[in-house]
Amino acid sequence: MASVYRTIDGDQPNRYSTAPRAEKSAVELREAAAREEVEKRKRSKAEPTNLALPRTKEWAASLPLDIQPHELIRTFGRVANLLAANWSDSAATVACFYHLLSDTRGNRKGFPPKVKMELLTLQSYFVSQTVGGVMLGDELRRK
Numbered sequence: 116m117a118s119v120y121r122t123i124d125g126d127q128p129n130r131y132s133t134a135p136r137a138e139k140s141a142v143e144l145r146e147a148a149a150r151e152e153v154e155k156r157k158r159s160k161a162e163p164t165n166l167a168l169p170r171t172k173e174w175a176a177s178l179p180l181d182i183q184p185h186e187l188i189r190t191f192g193r194v195a196n197l198l199a200a201n202w203s204d205s206a207a208t209v210a211c212f213y214h215l216l217s218d219t220r221g222n223r224k225g226f227p228p229k230v231k232m233e234l235l236t237l238q239s240y241f242v243s244q245t246v247g248g249v250m251l252g253d254e255l256r257r258k
Contacts, residue, residue: 167192174199182240184233191230198237205245212238 139147167175167188175183175195188195194215201207215234218225226234 164196165192167195168199171196171199174202178237178240182236184237186227186229187233187237190227202241208241212241
């Protein structure tokens with residue numbers, strides 16, 4: 116009959132065991148602390164995904180070829196997701212562009228030149244497609 120106070124593998128004492136435990140070396144303690152830190156980070160608040168969502172890729176594909184923000188989607192997927200989600204809401208899209216393209220904190224590095232150019236191109240296209248803050252439908256653009 117097996118004891119309820121011992122583990123099967125024998126290496127790790129059961130946490131309920133009354134048997135004395137061997138002292139851990141400094142290296143083992145550091146390794147255990149590092150593992151605990153990694154686990155703590157995993158349980159911490161998750162970072163937003165930086166990958167473009169399928170609906171974002173569909174939104175980009177619906178734009179004219181010379182407007183599609185390929186570099187933005189590749190390097191800053193979360194920003195592209197934000198623009199795609201707000202594209203049909205004029206006020207929200209204008210606010211997004213404002214916050215993305217202006218440094219209100221005074222210490223931001225800004226976007227790489229290629230991404231910034233795509234954002235400016237998108238902004239220009241967005242403005243050209245809106246009249247008085249209302250997106251024009253395809254039927255209105257053709258007239």
